[in-house]
Amino acid sequence: MRYTLLLHYPEMDAAELGEEALAEGRQAFQSYAAALQQANVLISAEVLQPSSSTTTLTTADGALRVQDGPFADTKDQLGGTFVIDVADLDAAIGWAGQAPSVEWGAVEIRPGATYTVDGAWTPNT
């Protein structure tokens, strides 16, 4: 069963964090990914650039509109995703609880419905 871990947390820039905290964070994500890989449950992982770099498209009023900024302008932003393949929700909760960002934000566990293999949709079971 595939689950996507959605890491939400308040964004802080490098200046606010300081070089030491940044290095610690990088190290924590490094270890986390290594542990997931070691357990043979990691499908993919991505840490995103801050929402100041994001672009959102909408078709409000029928016309396609491009705007700068995130879809929802909230204090916490989506900062990264991990797709894992584990037996059940308890296993997913176990891994989500080890995500480094759980200390400063929320980790959402969303079960997948279907995913592509070589371009073909495959049910998530």
Place this chain on the structure above:
Amino acid sequence: MTSPEARAAAEHAARVSYGHLVALLAASTGDLALAEDALSAAFEQALVSWSAGGVPAKPEAWLLTVARNRQRDAWKSAASRTSLPLTDAGRQGSPAMPALDEIDVDAIGDKRLELLFTCAHPAIDAAIRTPLMLQAVLGFDAARIAAAFAVPPAAMAQRLVRAKKRIKAARIPFTVPGRDAMPERLPPVLEAIYGCYALSFADGPEVPGGSGVEDLAGEALYLAATLAALLRTEPEAWGLAALITLSQSRAPARGGPFVPLEAQDTDRWDARLIAEGESHLRRAAAAGAAGRFQLEAAIQAVHCDRARTGRTDWPALRTLYTALVATAPSLGARVALAAVTGRTDSPAAGLAQLDALGAGEGPTAASAVEHFQPFLATRADLLARDGRRAEAAAAFAEAAAATAQPAVRRYLLQRAAGTA
């Protein structure tokens, strides 16, 4: 025609094995709703088949086999209805069916425990955990659960369906958590069972076809005792079993006009349940890890002990309530501690504790406590004990107005009249 033998055998199987069979059926597929539907179809078929051909030697195995066939039929028809790759035909496909003789339901081990942990999983809304247990483990229908919770049947049915969909979609497992996860996972199970017991004291409307409220107390007792026995050495599980058993020992003294605990005739208490509850409590205490439910059970045991000694040991109650407030600081426990202090020290000392509660912040702010019935009733009682008759009369009237149960309201109004 349904034969009396067939009906009796089916009722016995439902009483003893319902939750076990649902758990067995649901565990392989994660689909609780399908498991319940398949089992209820199997029970229907049993009444017909058993009436015609006699009750089989292993009724549970018969029911399990028929229900599994139903489950498989449901998967097949779902698969044939849609060829989209989104169909999920069960988590492990349809399991190979062993021959009926090879199924030994008892040998599989009791699966109700798994089901209890699924129903009270942290990923399930806390408000629906008790209803889900009543349905999945005990086989209550949605209408009966809705009546007990005083919500419209359609709304309850919808919430139950949603919870079951969630179990299936997010794949909440049917397993007993490991020892390391137990401290986090056991409390919601205990809370949900306790919630079932608390319902029996709520002033719910009469349920058609039986007094659902008294039944709920019995079912909560059954669930708590089952959980404790299956987990074997969890002190708080035994604590909850002790708490409910001891509280239930006084059930015969309930009903009719309300009589406060300390004025009840102890001859009407159930000595067998008191002995059983005390035995549960000793089992809980053996582990040397006190907790909220053990403390509450110990408080009940002190009250029950009046049947033996003829007096209430107020200093012991004060010690236990002080520990309870430190362990699980609820408003109810704080109010009870004030009431007990009113006995061990003086009514004025108890009143001072109550007033301090009302002056607090958050859950103990004046706005929260002044609608809390136990706070109002305790305050009135302490005022009366302190000889402040006029204030007491007004306070009893105020407490009566905040009381939902008619018998308790009548009692408080009588005291209001008696102290005026």
